[in-house]
Amino acid sequence: MNTIQALYDAQTAKAKYQAVAGAIRQAIADGVLSENEKLPPVRELAWSLQITPGTVARAYTVLTDDGTVFAEVGRGTFVAPLVLDDAPAWNKKKTREYARQDTDIVSLYSPKLPNLGQADLIHDSFATMAKRPDSEFLAYPGRDAALGAQRAALRWLSSMELGAVNERDLVLSHGAQNGVLMIMQAILAGAAPVVLVEELSYPGFRRAAQLLRAIVVPVPMDDHGIVPETLEELTKKHGAQILCTCPSVHNPTVRITSDQRRRDIAAVAKRTGLHVIEDESYRLSVSDAPTYRSLLPDQGWFVTSISKSFSPSLRVGFVVAPKAHRDALRRTGERGFFGLAVPLIHAAEDILSRPETYEMMDAIRLEMRKYIHAGVNALGGYDITWHPDVPYIWLSLPEGWRASAFAQAAEAQGAQLRTAEDYVPRNGFAPHAVRLAVNASVSLNSFENALERIRALLDNPPESLAG
Numbered sequence: 456m457n458t459i460q461a462l463y464d465a466q467t468a469k470a471k472y473q474a475v476a477g478a479i480r481q482a483i484a485d486g487v488l489s490e491n492e493k494l495p496p497v498r499e500l501a502w503s504l505q506i507t508p509g510t511v512a513r514a515y516t517v518l519t520d521d522g523t524v525f526a527e528v529g530r531g532t533f534v535a536p537l538v539l540d541d542a543p544a545w546n547k548k549k550t551r552e553y554a555r556q557d558t559d560i561v562s563l564y565s566p567k568l569p570n571l572g573q574a575d576l577i578h579d580s581f582a583t584m585a586k587r588p589d590s591e592f593l594a595y596p597g598r599d600a601a602l603g604a605q606r607a608a609l610r611w612l613s614s615m616e617l618g619a620v621n622e623r624d625l626v627l628s629h630g631a632q633n634g635v636l637m638i639m640q641a642i643l644a645g646a647a648p649v650v651l652v653e654e655l656s657y658p659g660f661r662r663a664a665q666l667l668r669a670i671v672v673p674v675p676m677d678d679h680g681i682v683p684e685t686l687e688e689l690t691k692k693h694g695a696q697i698l699c700t701c702p703s704v705h706n707p708t709v710r711i712t713s714d715q716r717r718r719d720i721a722a723v724a725k726r727t728g729l730h731v732i733e734d735e736s737y738r739l740s741v742s743d744a745p746t747y748r749s750l751l752p753d754q755g756w757f758v759t760s761i762s763k764s765f766s767p768s769l770r771v772g773f774v775v776a777p778k779a780h781r782d783a784l785r786r787t788g789e790r791g792f793f794g795l796a797v798p799l800i801h802a803a804e805d806i807l808s809r810p811e812t813y814e815m816m817d818a819i820r821l822e823m824r825k826y827i828h829a830g831v832n833a834l835g836g837y838d839i840t841w842h843p844d845v846p847y848i849w850l851s852l853p854e855g856w857r858a859s860a861f862a863q864a865a866e867a868q869g870a871q872l873r874t875a876e877d878y879v880p881r882n883g884f885a886p887h888a889v890r891l892a893v894n895a896s897v898s899l900n901s902f903e904n905a906l907e908r909i910r911a912l913l914d915n916p917p918e919s920l921a922g
Contacts (some may be wrong), residue, residue, distance in 0.1 A: 459504075462482055476514040490534055563871055564872060577802070587801065618755075624778060635734065637784060642780070651674050657699075680716045680720070687723045695727075701735075735758065738845060752777060759773055769799060770799075771802070822895060827841060829902060833903065850888060852888060857887060858886075858887045868912065875889065878890075
C-alpha cells in the first residue's frame with residue numbers, strides 16, 4: 456500500500472480517481488503488483504490516501520472496465536492476467552476493445568449484452584454451416600433433424616437439476632417466449648381456461664395466455680415467492696390448469712424462491728393437477744435449486760434460451776417437457792411452424808458445442824457484473840433488490856413517489872426504464888417501483904452517468920414527483 460501511495464503522490468492527473476487508477480497501473484507495470492494479486496480494500500486504500508471511499512471505488516471501476524483488474528463478489532478486486540498468445544481467438548479480439556457507445560441517452564428498459572465477440576462466433580458458425588451438403592437445405596427438417604442440437608442443449612443444461620431427461624424431452628423453440636406459448640397450446644383445454652401468474656410477473660406470460668383467450672389470474676407473493684395456501688385456493692376456485700413462474704430469479708423483483716417454498720408449491724400442484732411452467736431465462740449463472748421439472752416429473756416444464764447469456768439475435772429457445780407430454784409439445788411445434796429452420800438448428804448445435812462459447816458466456820457474465828455493481832453503487836442507500844448475476848435492479852421508490860411520473864422524469868434525463876405497472880394485470884395493484892436493466896452495449900461511463908442522473912432525481916425530487 457505504501458508503494459501505491461508513493462505512486463499516487465507522483466501522479467499529475469487532476470481528478471483524484473484518475474490519479475489512483477494511474478498509480479495502480481504504474482504499480483502493475485513496475486511489477487510491484489502481480490497477476491491475480493488482490494488490491495487493497497476500498498476503505499483501507501481510501502484511508503491511506505486520505506480520500507473518500509467513493510473516489511477509490513470509481514478508480515477500481517475504471518480499471519475493471521478497461522480490463523486491468525477484475526472483481527469477484529465477496530472476495531475483492533484482483534490484478535487481471537495478461538492475455539497470452541495462445542488465448543482463444545475471441546479473447547484475443549477482445550483486447551482490441553469492441554467499441555461501446557458513449558451516449559447521454561441510455562435505455563434501461565431491457566438488458567443488453569456487451570459485445571465480447573458473439574457476432575464473430577455466429578459469423579464463423581454460419582460459415583461452417585455453408586460447407587454442409589446442399590441436400591440439408593432443400594427439404595423441411597425431419598423429426599430427427601434437431602437431435603444434435605437437442606443433445607448440445609442438454610449438455611449446456613447439464614448442471615441444472617432437471618430430473619431424468621434425454622434429448623427427446625427437449626424441444627427447440629423460437630426463443631423462450633415462443634416456448635411458453637407452445638406449452639400453453641399443448642396443455643390448455645376448454646372454452647375459458649385459466650392461467651395463474653405471480654402478482655408481479657413477466658408480461659410475456661400474460662400475453663401468451665391472452666393469445667389463447669385464456670383468463671389470467673394473479674397469485675399473491677411474499678418475500679419467499681408465491682404463497683402456497685393462496686395458490687391452492689385460487690387453483691381450486693378457478694379450475695386453473697397452468698402456473699407460470701420465474702423462481703430462480705423473479706422478473707421483475709429479483710426475489711429467489713427458496714428450496715422449501717418450491718417444494719410446498721410442487722405439493723400444491725400435485726394435489727390439484729396444476730402444470731407449472733418455469734422460465735429460467737434471466738439468471739446468468741446456474742441455480743443450485745431444484746427445478747419444478749425435477750419436483751413434478753409429470754407436470755413440471757422448464758423453459759430457457761441463450762438470449763440473455765449469449766445473444767438474442769438467433770431466437771433459439773429450449774423447452775424441457777415432462778415425458779408424458781413431450782410428444783404433445785413436439786406436435787405443437789410441428790403443426791405450428793414445421794419445427795425450427797434448418798440453419799437455426801445447425802447454428803444452435805454448433806454454437807453450444809464450442810468450448811469458446813462457454814468461455815464467452817463466463818466473460819459476458821463477469822462484464823455484466825461490472826455494470827450491476829456500478830448500479831448498486833449509484834443507488835446505494837435506497838431500497839433496491841439485486842443479484843450479481845441478474846441483469847436488472849429493482850428499485851422501490853420512497854413513499855409518496857409515483858412510479859409513472861418518476862419514469863417520465865428519468866426519460867427526460869436520458870434514462871429509459873420500466874415501471875411496476877408493466878408487470879401487473881390490467882386490474883392489478885402496482886407498487887411504486889421501477890426496474891432498471893443493465894445496458895452493457897454502451898460504455899460503462901455512460902451507464903454510470905445515467906444512474907447518477909437517476910440518483911439525482913431520487914435525492915432531489917421535483918414537485919411533480921411528490922405524492
